[in-house]
Amino acid sequence: MTPVAHTVGADDMVAYLLADVAAGAETSLQGAATGAVTAQDAISVFHKIALRPIRAGETVWRGGWPIGRATADIAAGAHVHTHNLVSAHATISKESK
Amino acid sequence: MVRGPETFRGYPRPSGRPGIRNHLLVLNATGLTDAAARRIAGALPGTVFAGTMFGMGMVGRDAELHLAALSGLAVHPNCGAVLLIGADRTRLDQLIAVLDRDGRPYAALGLDEVGHDAHLLSQRGLALGAGLLRRLSAQQPQDCPLIDLLLAFECGLSDPSSGLAANPLLGRVADWLVDAGGSVMLGESIEWLGTEEELARRAATPELGRALKQAVRRRLDLAHAAGLDLLGTNPNAANIKAGLSTIEEKASGAVQKAGTRPIRSLLAYAETPATPGLHFMDAPSYSPESLTGFVAAGAQMILFTTGLGNSYCSALAPTLKLSANAATAGALGRQIDFDASGLLAGRTMDDMADRLIEEIAATAAGQLTYGEIMGEGGEAISRFGEAI
Numbered sequence: 001m002t003p004v005a006h007t008v009g010a011d012d013m014v015a016y017l018l019a020d021v022a023a024g025a026e027t028s029l030q031g032a033a034t035g036a037v038t039a040q041d042a043i044s045v046f047h048k049i050a051l052r053p054i055r056a057g058e059t060v061w062r063g064g065w066p067i068g069r070a071t072a073d074i075a076a077g078a079h080v081h082t083h084n085l086v087s088a089h090a091t092i093s094k095e096s097k
Numbered sequence: 098m099v100r101g102p103e104t105f106r107g108y109p110r111p112s113g114r115p116g117i118r119n120h121l122l123v124l125n126a127t128g129l130t131d132a133a134a135r136r137i138a139g140a141l142p143g144t145v146f147a148g149t150m151f152g153m154g155m156v157g158r159d160a161e162l163h164l165a166a167l168s169g170l171a172v173h174p175n176c177g178a179v180l181l182i183g184a185d186r187t188r189l190d191q192l193i194a195v196l197d198r199d200g201r202p203y204a205a206l207g208l209d210e211v212g213h214d215a216h217l218l219s220q221r222g223l224a225l226g227a228g229l230l231r232r233l234s235a236q237q238p239q240d241c242p243l244i245d246l247l248l249a250f251e252c253g254l255s256d257p258s259s260g261l262a263a264n265p266l267l268g269r270v271a272d273w274l275v276d277a278g279g280s281v282m283l284g285e286s287i288e289w290l291g292t293e294e295e296l297a298r299r300a301a302t303p304e305l306g307r308a309l310k311q312a313v314r315r316r317l318d319l320a321h322a323a324g325l326d327l328l329g330t331n332p333n334a335a336n337i338k339a340g341l342s343t344i345e346e347k348a349s350g351a352v353q354k355a356g357t358r359p360i361r362s363l364l365a366y367a368e369t370p371a372t373p374g375l376h377f378m379d380a381p382s383y384s385p386e387s388l389t390g391f392v393a394a395g396a397q398m399i400l401f402t403t404g405l406g407n408s409y410c411s412a413l414a415p416t417l418k419l420s421a422n423a424a425t426a427g428a429l430g431r432q433i434d435f436d437a438s439g440l441l442a443g444r445t446m447d448d449m450a451d452r453l454i455e456e457i458a459a460t461a462a463g464q465l466t467y468g469e470i471m472g473e474g475g476e477a478i479s480r481f482g483e484a485i
Contacts, residue, residue: 006261006441008261016257016261016340018441044340045340045424046256046257046258046339046340046404046422047257047340048257048340048342062346062349063349065291065292065345065346065349066291066345067342067343067345067346067349068342068343068345068346080342081337081340081342082328082337082342082343085342085343086328086343087327087328087343087344087345088291088343088345089290089291089317089327089344089345
């Protein structure tokens, strides 16, 4: 069975996996967006997959809300999590700039 | 369009909202008498226990909010009668004044009235409690209008399924109840972070919008002043492992609980909303103290979403646990009261909201939550400063 990823908004930059996927697995989208994306990494259930390339520094949007800022270039299909996404609020050094 | 009942079953009270339960509350007003008060409550079936481990030396806002919370618990809708226990009459007199104004049956017993003998306190308390329970047992619930219903919404041990499905489901329930004339409250101020501008736009007045933004800013400043990076605290390690990456990702999922109606007020900890509608409480986010803030404000029931399975419940307000994570709902089938995972497998939000509202009505009418069956939970009043 093709793994499914859930989207909140039609223009979302990430989708949420509804099952664990292996790298290379074709994943179909449900929710506000449709289509498919190929996972570049092994990604756990409920973790995020990039739906398009995201540049370092770009704000990542989901369901009309910013959910953080990319800290590295992220390829479509890659795992998006704390290794490449950071809060715009949570770190002290950034707030004081 | 969500359709629900127009009334709920409630026990009328002399003042304030009707209750969906008819407990005897043993309310312990001082830390010294905690064990004796628990002993009394434990020996009397049909009794719930709440109270404080503090009582002396609190000052200023901390003292005010502590008394406000204890007062709110004393006249909680779900308690038909109250047995006040404390070390000294002074502390009890403040709560006696609250109960006299309210009018519901109560008894009060101070350790200084029984020669500082905890054995005697337990014995006398049992007899007083037994008398109150007999009076309570004669009361009957009746149909009450939804304007008298105050639901509080919480999320705990969230994962992405909370923000994707379970919290939006509560948002649908919030819109239904607000449109029907009832009231809804949310708290956990730090979990509004990143959504303040949108919340401010939904505020009933510009002043309220500014207050909402300031409340979030104050929590963030509190974290930063303590040298704390929110990552690892909120979201915590379990949230992160489950897939939540940032506080704004978690928060934008959490505020889905608020639905879409205007925000009527920003409440202080334990403050009762003055009007029907949707209200936000500026309060800490850890479940035990957060829930007690809602309960002291008069919430008769809590709807509590979880991703991974937070088991905590209020002692006074039946706490309905929901999860949209199919694995969690399956593994914790005797802890999660409502399985919302169908939302991520093709069920519509309206269909699921109809089912949840039926569950809320059944719970109000007496169906026990798993938390009630297990006796999970308690009440914990927040502290807001150092004591002398």
